Amino acid sequence: xxxxxxxxxxxxxxxxxxxxxxxxxxxxxxxxxxxxxxxxxxxxxxxxxxxxxxxxxxxxxxxxxxxxxxxxxxxxxxxxxxxxxxxxxxxxxxxxxxxxxxxxxxxxxxxxxxxxxxxxxxxxxxxxxxxxxxxxxxxxxxxxxxxxxxxxxxxxxxxxxxxxxxxxxxxxxxxxxxxxxxxxxxxxxxxxxxxxxxxxxxxxxxxxxxxxxxxxxxxxxxxxxxxxx
Amino acid sequence: xxxxxxxxxxxxxxxxxxxxxxxxxxxxxxxxxxxxxxxxxxxxxxxxxxxxxxxxxxxxxxxxxxxxxxxxxxxxxxxxxxxxxxxxxxxxxxxxxxxxxxxxxxxxxxxxxxxxxxxxxxxxxxxxxxxxxxxxxxxxxxxxxxxxxxxxxxxxxxxxxxxxxxxxxxxxxxxxxxxxxxxxxxxxxxxxxxxxxxxxxxxxxxxxxxxxxxxxxxxxxxxxxxxxxxxxxxxxxxxxxxxxxxxxxx
Ligand SMILES: Nc1ncnc2c1ncn2[C@@H]1O[C@H](COP(=O)(O)OP(=O)(O)OP(=O)(O)O)[C@@H](O)[C@H]1O
Ligand SMILES: [Mg+2]
Numbered sequence: 001x002x003x004x005x006x007x008x009x010x011x012x013x014x015x016x017x018x019x020x021x022x023x024x025x026x027x028x029x030x031x032x033x034x035x036x037x038x039x040x041x042x043x044x045x046x047x048x049x050x051x052x053x054x055x056x057x058x059x060x061x062x063x064x065x066x067x068x069x070x071x072x073x074x075x076x077x078x079x080x081x082x083x084x085x086x087x088x089x090x091x092x093x094x095x096x097x098x099x100x101x102x103x104x105x106x107x108x109x110x111x112x113x114x115x116x117x118x119x120x121x122x123x124x125x126x127x128x129x130x131x132x133x134x135x136x137x138x139x140x141x142x143x144x145x146x147x148x149x150x151x152x153x154x155x156x157x158x159x160x161x162x163x164x165x166x167x168x169x170x171x172x173x174x175x176x177x178x179x180x181x182x183x184x185x186x187x188x189x190x191x192x193x194x195x196x197x198x199x200x201x202x203x204x205x206x207x208x209x210x211x212x213x214x215x216x217x218x219x220x221x222x223x224x225x226x227x228x229x
Numbered sequence: 230x231x232x233x234x235x236x237x238x239x240x241x242x243x244x245x246x247x248x249x250x251x252x253x254x255x256x257x258x259x260x261x262x263x264x265x266x267x268x269x270x271x272x273x274x275x276x277x278x279x280x281x282x283x284x285x286x287x288x289x290x291x292x293x294x295x296x297x298x299x300x301x302x303x304x305x306x307x308x309x310x311x312x313x314x315x316x317x318x319x320x321x322x323x324x325x326x327x328x329x330x331x332x333x334x335x336x337x338x339x340x341x342x343x344x345x346x347x348x349x350x351x352x353x354x355x356x357x358x359x360x361x362x363x364x365x366x367x368x369x370x371x372x373x374x375x376x377x378x379x380x381x382x383x384x385x386x387x388x389x390x391x392x393x394x395x396x397x398x399x400x401x402x403x404x405x406x407x408x409x410x411x412x413x414x415x416x417x418x419x420x421x422x423x424x425x426x427x428x429x430x431x432x433x434x435x436x437x438x439x440x441x442x443x444x445x446x447x448x449x450x451x452x453x454x455x456x457x458x459x460x461x462x463x464x465x466x467x468x469x470x471x472x473x474x475x476x477x478x479x
Binding site for chain 2 (some may be wrong): 126128129131132133134135136137138139142147148150152154
């Protein structure tokens, strides 16, 4: 491990990106979508559900935010097969792949953060907007769907995307399940060929470039959508 | 269910308080007959906005009864969205939906609540925009319109639901002075076309011109409810007289 070997990187690019990065991006994308949907539901329940329901939703958000992500990943990986068994009533624990398990974990985890973002967004819309929707005869859910949420997404898009960048970095934690995400792929090659410095440096560089470029993109977007109401 | 004799709005002995506070409406009774224009005025905090919000159940009441076109507001088995759809409401701050074009502001509830086809909703919307003089603005967003134009769009949006009554809550008081008259003109035209209207306003010129009755409220109570000429020529209660002298002399 005396001299820095660039060639090892070049030779493993295909594996790193087509296996590893594809997994990472797919997981990030699907978890972000699922997290936003579940988080939006939680936010709506907290703001307009009954007392019991909103307390449950608040408890969920606070619980998840108080747990280390790695723990949740582990916990889910070992628990989900039994949960599935219980739900489907099958006689043995069902088989859940690493991807499905990781995806569920990140959706459940990120939903707590997205729900806080959405809650702030919904609260920022003047109350008169919902009243106008209701006065026109929309149901509370229709008013949420057609009047409030479209405005919230517009206002909160940069924050949601910034949270998604954090999620992109956090997905690397699935390495604890020996899953071949981008970091997992780099790690496997590093172990196999004894090229730890090269591979981990390269992985760090890639995470940095992707996150940095995405953040700059979000800043551009923020300027673009900052139109007066 | 509804006959011409039955008032469009019947408010009977309504008492309302916001969460754990003093009542802001006390034993309020008031009717608005079909085709009638009733102006409601009174000092700030007297409960005018609250009263108007109770009529379409944007605020719940604790005691009393409100019926709209024969249906009890908040009554058992009454479809609240359907009932609200028949009550047009115009807000002080317009409350147009800023993310939608003017045309879509008018079409949304027509399609979602009344189940009109997009095509039908659009042609009705265009006719109404024409009526308030804003046909050319159908494709614009509310933020591109002046306050007066926005409020006229808001009136058209409410009319698009074919309401049996229109409620106005200080529809001109957030406007720059030069835009007040363009909105009042639309309201006057509406009143003269026979629309039933309950109008919270301090525009006494409007009241004199088209109101059949003026209701004066103070501290959550209806203090005076008189035909317009009677109200202006000799308001009975000292409080109403004092209020009038204040807003008319300045
Ligand atoms: N959402 C609310 N929660 C608690 N109290 C409220 C609420 N809205 C109004 N109030 C109170 O109820 C009373 C009546 O208010 P309301 O807005 O109906 O008066 P108003 O006659 O419309 O006054 P203005 O001319 O200033 O619009 C006031 O004392 C006000 O502080
Ligand atoms: Mg008011």
